[in-house]
Amino acid sequence: LVAEGRGEEARSVLDNLPPEERDAAPARGVRASIEFSEQALSTEEIAALGDRTDSEAQYQRALRQVADGQYDAGLEALLALMKQDRAYNDDAARKTLLQVFDALGADHPLTVTYRRKLFALLY
Template sequence: MSSPYLFDVTTDTFDRYVLENSFHKPVLVDFWADWCAPCKALLPTLTTIADSYAGELLLAKVNCDEEAALSERFGIRSLPTVVLFKDGQPVEGFAGIQPESAIRELLIPHIGAAPEPVAAAPEPADPAAEATTLLDTGAIAEAIALLQQAIAEQSSDALLLLLARALGEHGELDDAEQVLGAISKPEQHKEAISQLKTQWVFKRQAAEYPAAELLTSRLASDPHDSEAAYQLAILGLARQDYENAMGGLLGLMQSDRSYADGAAQKTLMQVFDLLGGANSLTIQYRRRLYQLLY
């Protein structure tokens, strides 16, 4: 079923796309499997319900054959099982086939009734604005679906730039690079393209490093472990936790300025360019860097 509010999640993406999104709007999670005929019968009903809320309810799918860890994590014993997440917690759910009316009644205490449908509802006037809002609230899969549909109807450099950003945040860096290559007038978007590529450099670096928990443990055992400090800062930059990452880089400069031929200072300068000179974090940390240097 095609819907801008429907997306797949895996063990690796569940916390970000379901739990984090559920602090902004409820997320209905459909635990299913390809061999499960009732699952296939239920999905159109769930999609219709999600569409009726016009973006106020998201619908995620978990393929239990491929994501057994999620099934164990939430104690899934039969399929289909549907669970509603809100504010990071499961708040309601049911197993098996349920009529649409019963599912809607179950949702009302948590999200209210769906708005009454209106005839011939117009398409969004500005898909770029809607996609930007989705990205800013962490609904990346929704933004990708919306942008791909909009570009299929009428492409533009602005939409391609947003799609590249969305794909990059989704971890699809090679696809994101290809989308940037399709921009017809890159010189007009030079700064934005440069910022995206810098962010992707951090993501590619981070993919080669140990998990944050291990690096944190190493620093707890040895506060002078410069490699762990630097790699932890890069992991922070990859997930756009700029303030903590910049603080870590500045701390590394204070303790080991020459580490990796001044990598901490060079990386800080990259972050300043990424965020822009007017950004409050750039202003704050540039001042602290200059105080340290001079």
């Protein structure tokens, strides 16, 4: 449903799950995907950014990648933005990385890999 742009329907399905399933990792991941999809520019709007390389354009591209389930590319882009402009939008890249980690779950291979990269970047 999320991939089809039907986030409200997906949210409704999640809200009707039993409480123990509603808070499980898969449901958290779907809920995060809904939020990322709502925050990200549409595919057409991303295309309209063209070759812009400013922080806003980079952030929006990364957010769209995450919303589309291209987590590896999105996480890499968020790390690159942190290296280039850590303060952008009140540390939005770092905060988004943490949201993706939470959505994927602590044991997900991408979470483990990119948490390590984030730690190396910060320290």
